[in-house]
Amino acid sequence: MIGAAAVLAAGFAVALPTEPADAHGGFTFPATRTYACYKDGIDGGSGGGLNPQNPMCQQALDQNSYPFWNWFGNLISDAGDRHREIIPDGKLCGPSSDFDAFNAPGDWPASDVQSGSTVTFEHNAWARHPGTFSQYITKDGWDPSQPLGWDDLEPAPFDEVTNPPLRDGGVEGAEYYWDATLPNKSGRHVIYSIWERSDSPEAFYNCSDVVFDGTGNGGGEDDTQAPTAPGAPTAGSVSGDAVELSWSAASDDVGVSRYEVYDASTGEVVATTSGGTSATVGDLAAETDYSFYVIALDAAGNSSDSSPEVAVTTGSADNTSGQCTVDYSIANEWSGGYTADVELSNDGDAALSGWSLHWHLDDGGTVTNGWSAQIEQQEGHVTASNTDWNGDVPAGGSVSFGFNAETGGSAEEPAEFELNGAPCSTS
The missing domain is CATH 2.60.40.10 (Immunoglobulins)
Incomplete structure (x- = not known):
């Protein structure tokens, strides 16, 4: 899984965001402009760097990299159901200054969809909130060469759902999902989504570029041919x-x-x-x-x-990774950073076949490189998983790894660890 920060392979440093994020969620299908550009940048880059191939994404990156690493945080914290009142025409796709680049008209990456078809919407749930998702579509004859305005949208949402189901295993982790019937349209359009929380005045706004009955980014013949079946898992x-x-x-x-x-x-x-x-x-x-x-x-x-x-x-239940101990120690510390050593012990009666350890960096640190584990970070949340050579941990055995991190303050030992979703004790 590629998260909001790139994966750190053993001993390999990558570029990670240094700015704080107000992360909460966004569509991975149909992909929002911010998510599509984040994926375009990651796929075109190397070592965790961003190198978008789409010109609009590159233009947005030239203005501000923050929305790429925080593609799930396109929000207004005090919207309070005042969407049309507080968001002017031309600012719908990026109502805050950080996301303003995504208001520009142009040939953004687009998802190919079929007119009138039923699709499964997939909305990343970086932070989980109760609320209602409302999806609007642009009118026939709207002008894609101009920034999106309220009058460009059909007056009523074609899809609306409150508190949809949640599942793990999405392309970016946990996700909300639901089936929706797309309107009868043709050509390029924008699906405009408003996710309004019911427990606060906060709301999230996203534009998903789509091409009905065609091929994204350039048109072409309708795609009606299905993929072949995957191989047996x-x-x-x-x-x-x-x-x-x-x-x-x-x-x-x-x-x-x-x-x-x-x-x-x-x-x-x-x-x-x-x-x-x-x-x-x-x-x-x-x-x-x-x-x-x-x-x-x-x-x-x-x-x-x-x-x-x-x-x-x-x-067996003994192999659900609930019986474990973590020894986390600061091996070295300097102004602006530190080295941490981690030892994970299997206290159960059965061997572990693969492990994934999760914790939160309470000191606000950013992992810069690691060794003897695959490490990924999304804001303060860190997950370390086994490599291909240290996934098996016998009963009573242990495995060790480490990492370097940057921080603006002093290093702190995390208070809690979870191994494959089950809590560990600390030593």
Whole structure:
């Protein structure tokens, strides 16, 4: 998973955001302008740097990198249902100064969709809030060469949902999801979304560029050909509450945009990936039989046949990673940074097959590089996962890793750790 900060491989430093974020969420499908540009920048760069290939995204990056790392924070904190009153025409896609670059008209990355089709909206839930999502569409004949105004939108939302269901395993972590029927449109349009919280006056605003019955960023023939079926998934690490799955890629005449992993017994999506061919399915019951299959989707919404199923039996309750101890120590500290050493001990009666340790950097630090673990950070939240050589930890055994971090103050030891979602004790 690529989060709001790039993954840190063992001993490898990457560029991470230094500005604070007001993160909360945004559509990953259909992708908001901010998320589409973030993905474009990450995919075109290397070592965690941003190198957008889309000219509009590059133009936005030249003005301000903050919205790329904070693509999920396009909000007004005191909106209070005053959207049209406080957001002027031309500022709908970026109502705050930090996001103003995304108001510019132009050939932004677009999601291909089919007129009148039913699609699954996927909205990242970086922070979870109760509230209502309202989706509007631009009118027929609107002028895409001008900044978006309120009169460019149809007067009523074509889709509205309150407190939609939430699931883990989205392309950027936990996500809200729901089915929506798209309006009958053709050509390029903008889906304008307002997420209004019911527990505060805060609201979030996003523009998702879409092309109906066509190909994003340049037009072309309608895409009606579905991807081929993915290969049969295989199970990697299996614990008492999670399983890692991988599969052979599907093929498509235009390109596969994402995969969805299904629980065969319920027909529910339990994980999604943004083109990657592996996923971790969590929140499983111990010592339980499961079957999973995968489908591939292209940007136009065409879905493949199901892959063959894989049968998996989860491990014992002792292998749900709830019995663990973390020894976290500051090995070295200097003005503006520190080195931390972490030892994770398996206190259970069964071996761990794969591990993922999560904590929060209460000192406001930013991880700059790490070793003996795959480390990723989203704001203060840090997750360290095993490499391909240290994923198996026997009962009574331990594994160690470390990292360097920058901070404006003194280093602090985290108060809590979770291993594969279960709490650990500290020493």
